[in-house]
Amino acid sequence: xxxxxxxxxxxxxxxxxxxxxxxxxxxxxxxxxxxxxxxxxxxxxxxxxxxxxxxxxxxxxxxxxxxxxxxxxxxxxxxxxxxxxxxxxxxxxxxxxxxxxxxxxxxxxxxxxxxxxxxxxxxxxxxxxxxxxxxxxxxxxxxxxxxxxxxxxxxxxxxxxxxxxxxxxxxxxxxxxxxxxxxxxxxxxxxxxxxxxxxxxxxxxxxxxxxxxxxxxxxxxxxxxxxxxxxxxxxxxxxxxxxxxxxxxxxxxxxxxxxxxxxxxxxxxxxxxxxxxxxxxxxxxxxxxxxxxxxxxxxxxxxxxxxxxxxxxxxxxxxxxxxxxxxxxxxxxxxxxxxxxxxxxxxxxxxxxxxxxxxxxxxxxxxxxxxxxxxxxxxxxxxxxxx
Numbered sequence: 001x002x003x004x005x006x007x008x009x010x011x012x013x014x015x016x017x018x019x020x021x022x023x024x025x026x027x028x029x030x031x032x033x034x035x036x037x038x039x040x041x042x043x044x045x046x047x048x049x050x051x052x053x054x055x056x057x058x059x060x061x062x063x064x065x066x067x068x069x070x071x072x073x074x075x076x077x078x079x080x081x082x083x084x085x086x087x088x089x090x091x092x093x094x095x096x097x098x099x100x101x102x103x104x105x106x107x108x109x110x111x112x113x114x115x116x117x118x119x120x121x122x123x124x125x126x127x128x129x130x131x132x133x134x135x136x137x138x139x140x141x142x143x144x145x146x147x148x149x150x151x152x153x154x155x156x157x158x159x160x161x162x163x164x165x166x167x168x169x170x171x172x173x174x175x176x177x178x179x180x181x182x183x184x185x186x187x188x189x190x191x192x193x194x195x196x197x198x199x200x201x202x203x204x205x206x207x208x209x210x211x212x213x214x215x216x217x218x219x220x221x222x223x224x225x226x227x228x229x230x231x232x233x234x235x236x237x238x239x240x241x242x243x244x245x246x247x248x249x250x251x252x253x254x255x256x257x258x259x260x261x262x263x264x265x266x267x268x269x270x271x272x273x274x275x276x277x278x279x280x281x282x283x284x285x286x287x288x289x290x291x292x293x294x295x296x297x298x299x300x301x302x303x304x305x306x307x308x309x310x311x312x313x314x315x316x317x318x319x320x321x322x323x324x325x326x327x328x329x330x331x332x333x334x335x336x337x338x339x340x341x342x343x344x345x346x347x348x349x350x351x352x353x354x355x356x357x358x359x360x361x362x363x364x365x366x367x368x369x370x371x372x373x374x375x376x377x378x379x380x381x382x383x384x385x386x387x
Contacts, residue, residue: 016037018290020115026141027119030121030299033122040127048169052102053102056289057284073107073111075101075182076097078097080099085190087342091352145271151268156263166213166216174242176203182201191335193211220249256274258272274320282323290316293315294312
């Protein structure tokens, strides 16, 4: 017999940004939620990462009544400069409110954990491997990340490949030449890989620098002055780095996709189900679109856990595949030095630069994904106009 909606229980494994948000989404939909992670809250805060958040993410956070609290740690950028160093082509995306927002991991994660702690429907089991056991009919959400042991225990394969590129990340103090630099993000396509500059405000920015793995390792070992010199050669002239604010670190970049998004009463969410290149800032936004789908299904009281898992998988596949193919295609096109590709890249960016409607369309594609753009009607409205 299916239990009443008021008795529905969910177990979320993994309390990172995606797992914490999934727990809050389920709790807001009336579920009793257990949030589990062997890491302590302080360990969960240690990840060194910055996230570019899109308007689709903002809409989800508004829906979950979280944006008012989280907006304090999300810095808006109103300009996005895109440069292709190979073809020497460039274009500018802009929006009066924001093209997007930049959030540092630590304050974002802290706000999410505090919201979970304060929600009466969420029971937190952090820093321990022992916890109550779920009932057979309970929903289980696996959000443990790419190295999920729970996914492996389900026998779900996580296939893909590792890019020859890795990503180096570092927080820097910028010497900028423009008064709007705190409102400007940069995406530079370079032969060795893309480089992104993500502004936090007050002249501080996170740099995400893609390059072959060995080169990333060597750069991390450089003396700070030598590192800054190498970085400034890669940065745009309008945003040069004058000081390092933390130690450079690198991580491998992969393209991986689970063979299925759920089994029985268990579903995979976020990087447990997919990993893509961070170009275009798709990573966390794609994970949180998983949460948006989960939130919508969780509000349907007639769905048991098995039916919810089945519908979740059907709804997420097309968006995931489209975005992952698109990000991989961007890397293969713009990190390729083949001379025949340069005119194609130059022509494509010239079209973007010359046709405002095409820039709006491409921004909405990056914001909502192709499926979400069609479902929400975002293809026919300005970037900052709500649905």
